[in-house]
Amino acid sequence: MYRMNEELIKKTDTSYQLAEQRAAHYFHSLYHQVLNKTYVPVLIKDFQSWKQTHIHHHPILSIFSRKKKKNNSHGYYNYIRWLDYTGKLDNYLDRSISYIYMRDLGKALDSLDTQSRIRRAVDNLRKKLTDFQKEETESFSMASLYRWAQREGIESTIIWLLDKLKTVSVNVPEGMDADHAQRKLIKIIAGVIMHVVDDMDNKVPQEERKQRLDKAIRLGYSYGLTYPFIDDLLDSNVLSDLEKKRYSQLIRTTLITGVVPDLGKWTGENENLIQFIHSELKDAYEYIKSEQLPETLKSFFEQSYVFFNSQEVDREKDLTESNYTNEELYIPVILKASSSRLIVRSVISAPEDEGFDNRTFFYGIYNQLADDFADMFDDLKEGAVTPYTYYLKYHTERPDLINPFELYWAVISHLIHNVYYSDKKTREVILDRAINGLKRFKVRLGTEKYNEVMNLFASGIPKFNQVIQKMVQKADDVDFFDKLLRDHMITSLKNERKEQEDFLETIKAVRIQINKTLRISNTENVPLLKDIIIKAANYSLEGDGKRLRPIITWVMSVNEYGLNQSAIIPLLKSLEYMHTASLIYDDLPSQDDSSTRRGRLTVHKEYNIAVAELTGLFLTQRAIEEQTYLDEFDAKTVLRLIQYSAQVTEVMCMGQAMDLDSKGKELSHEQLNLMCFYKTGIAFEASLIMPAMLAKVSESEMEALKKFAYHAGIAFQIKDDLLDVEGDPSIIGKPLYKDSENKNSTFVSILGQEGARKEMWEHYCFAIEALKEVPRNTSFLKHLMNYMVSRDH
Incomplete structure (x- = not known):
């Protein structure tokens, strides 16, 4: 267990006690407002003024047109x-x-x-x-994010962030909401960026702006990481009670001592998860700490401890315990709500600002009570203790309990008149938000359930409730962009995850189908050499190939063009035979001289060079032969397809010749792009264009598909170049640094790893943007691009 200096513990506890005293003073001032209902006449008067701009009397005819527009x-x-x-x-x-x-x-x-x-x-x-x-x-795609990064000159930072977000998403365990975790993390990063951008103006030099944005993104990620991997993890049932206790103690030790303890031995099924989280959080914590100014470091530790400890106090509450006092229910809420926002300010080393501190401190519970109200039934189902769930369960037997709904309005009154000094615009925004929250709640629950809730929580303030409900029923123009954005993000993330799952499932299922068709049978009594060639061809085809090209063709043919599955089997085989032949040639000693491919020995190593050369030729011819079996399509179309296929093979040969000729030479950027398209992109093009030919799509659609394939192929090749220097040999199925050994010109050798990553994302964006010109459902192709740039083999 982690040992701590008693003096440090005492000092930290003192800071927490001071924060508690301040929260208690605030709570008691609100308590008296609730007790005496002093907020009621004040807010009724506020609403009388507010409704003038929100309740409109429309002519009878305009009501119908207004409703019609709203429904759309x-x-x-x-x-x-x-x-x-x-x-x-x-x-x-x-x-x-x-x-x-x-x-x-x-x-x-x-x-x-x-x-x-x-x-x-x-x-x-x-x-x-x-x-x-x-x-x-x-607006929330990786392509749009990268384009923004290019405008700001922070491409490397965004590439780093995208890699981090992917890693976090992959490591969110079952039992936690990965979409919620990702949305919350993105929200925190956006919040930190907003703080930093607000402190800058157009006079800030571009280089300084880049540095500050880079820092904001890294700080936002580092701080935001605590939400999924501390708060959400401890709130979930992923860890056992013993693991939670040990993990909480590790966090507490870090915040008290300022040093992340070693993890030590962690046994159990969560060992790998905790090791990952410990490593990631340690890096994040050290980065935040290193970027703190001396004058803000103390505030950062204090506010972080207040937030964590208040969360722990709330987390340990049990809904079956009926004796919690009002102070025990509300003071931790005040503390965690205010400290979470004060932490952000200290994270970015913002200067001390008493006005900010006061406003943030008093404002926090307003948001928290609004959120708890919206989530009360979900929280009740999970057994979580919030002011609302506790009141729901014990209000009949505990008349001393404060009604959280009434306290919420007391907070609003206090904010408008005591914190923001009756500012008209502040009143407008706060009351807009309050009515919007009730409107959303009513829509989500339905009128009957909503009325039940109001009968419980608003029964003690009948006159005020009458005013509120009139506003909920009749008020217009109280919607907020962040709510729309939140709903859109959640929907987008869920759709993205579902599409990705469908994409992976499609690849898996279609790959199995294709693999079943690839084996070449030796049905005739043929000379021994051909028997060896067939064995060699099957040996190569049986390797752990991704089958991306025929999979793309299958998806476009069947899902988008509606072609018969059985009718296109010859085309699928043809594409994989062509691709496999190109790999056999690519691996020869006279070319790249590779000893392994697809996790096994290359054909010339398993057999010999002559057999490999003949097998490559055999598969190329077999590919053309397969195309002649496309007998469900008219002869003219098939002939055009065969002609195109032969041209693709010619281009691939030129690309490989360019590659061989470039050994030891430094190619220009343009030459490298052309060579990569010839070697890789043209094959992706074929997998799209050949089914398009069979479906007889328009020339404009074919041009858009070619544009996509061009950039997709180059992005794919750049990823291959990167994997050659930073991949895992056991995963990619071949040794690293082969390009360097063969003196090949690659994007890495010419641009460096960082430059190659930027180039890959540039082509990624071009490919995604090209899909807008394709009049089909391009979800599969979009996720194909995501796979290409994030794959590990």
Whole structure:
């Protein structure tokens, strides 16, 4: 177990006690408001003013047209279009950005400087949203993220982040929500970036801007990592009680001593998970610590400990325990809600700001109570103790319990009038948010269930509840962009995960089908040499090949063009025979001289060079022969396909000749692109164009597919070049550094590893962008690109 200095423990406990005292003072001021209902007349008056801009009396005819338009506004892009069309987008974005400036940046809206910053942010966001619509661009794709990185000059940082996000997603264990973890992590990173961007203006030199954005992204990831791998992990049932206790103690020791302890021996089924998390969190923690200024380091440790300890206090509560006091229920909520936002400020080493500190401290519980209200039934189902779940369970037998719904409104009153000094815009935004939360809750639960909840939580404030429910029923224009964005992100992440699962399942299933068809039978009484060649061909075909090319052809043929599965089998075989032949030639001593391929000895090593050469020729001819068996298609189309196939083979031969001729030479960027297309891209093109020919698609669609294949092939080849220097030989099935040994010009040798990665992502973006010109469902091809750039073999 981890030993700690008693003096450090005492010092940390003292800091926590001081924070507790402050939270207790805040809680008791709210308690008195609830007890005396002093917030009720104040907020009724606020709503009387507020409703003037939110409840409109429409002529009877306009009601129907208004409802019709609203019904067509569902969905992220459609809703933005609807807002823009109705002239509501500016106000929508203004209240949304204003809210974020209050919540995440701790700003006061009555500041002229803040108003100016909000206006700039609104204008920028409006332009981006309308640009995305015009270009029909997915705003949350890896391609759009990388394009943003290029504009900012931080490509390497974003490549690093994409690799990290992939690693985290893969390592989120069953029993935890991977989509939620990824969304939360992205949200934290975006929040830190927003803090940093807000502190910069157009006068900041480009180099400094790049450095600050790089730092913000790495800090955001490092801090955000604590949510899935500390909070969510400890909230889940992944770890045993004993493991949770040991893991919590490790975190506590780190925050008290400032040093991450060694993990030591960790036994059990979670050993690999904990080893990964410990390593990743240690790196993240050391990075945050190294970037702290001396004057903010103390604040960082203190706020981190307050947040962690308050979370632990709440986590240890048991819903079956009926004797928790109001202070025990609410003070940890105040502490964790405020400290989580103060941590972000200290993480980026922002200067001390008393106004920010006060606003953030008082604001935190407002968000937390709103979130707990929205999630109360999920929390109740999981047995989590929140002010709402506890009140739901014990309100009949505990008349001393504070009604959390009433406390929520007391917090709102306190914020508007005591923290933001009755600022009109602040009141507008906070009341917008409150009514929006109730509207969303009502839609999610349904009217009947919603009324049940209100009868319980609002029964003690009948006059005020009447006002609230009128606003919920009639008020317009209270939606917020971050809620739309959140819903869109969750939907996108879930769809992305489902599409990826479908993609992998399709590859697996189609690969099995293709493998069953590839074996070449020796049905005739033939000379011994041909028997050897057939054995050699089958030996090569039986290797652990990815079968990407025939799989692409199958998906496009069957799923997109509606061709008969059995009718295209000769084409699938043809493509794999052509590809396998090219690999046999590529491995020969006169070319790349490889000893292993697809996890086994190459053909010339298993047999001999002559057999390998003849087998390659045999498979090439067999590929052409297979194409003649496409007898369900008209002869003219098949003849055109065979002609195209022969041209592809010619181009591949030229590409290999270029590769051989380039040994020991330094190719230009353009020459390398051309060679890679000839060697790799043309084969991907064939897998797309040949089924397109059979389906007789338009020439414009074929051109778009060729453009995709060109960039996909180069990206694929660059990934191969990278794997040759940084892959795992046991996974990729061949030794590393073969390109260097053979003095091959590669993207790595010319551009270096970092430059090669940038080039790969550039071609990735071009390929994804080319898919917009293909009038089909391109989900498979998009995930194919994702696979190409993230594969490990």
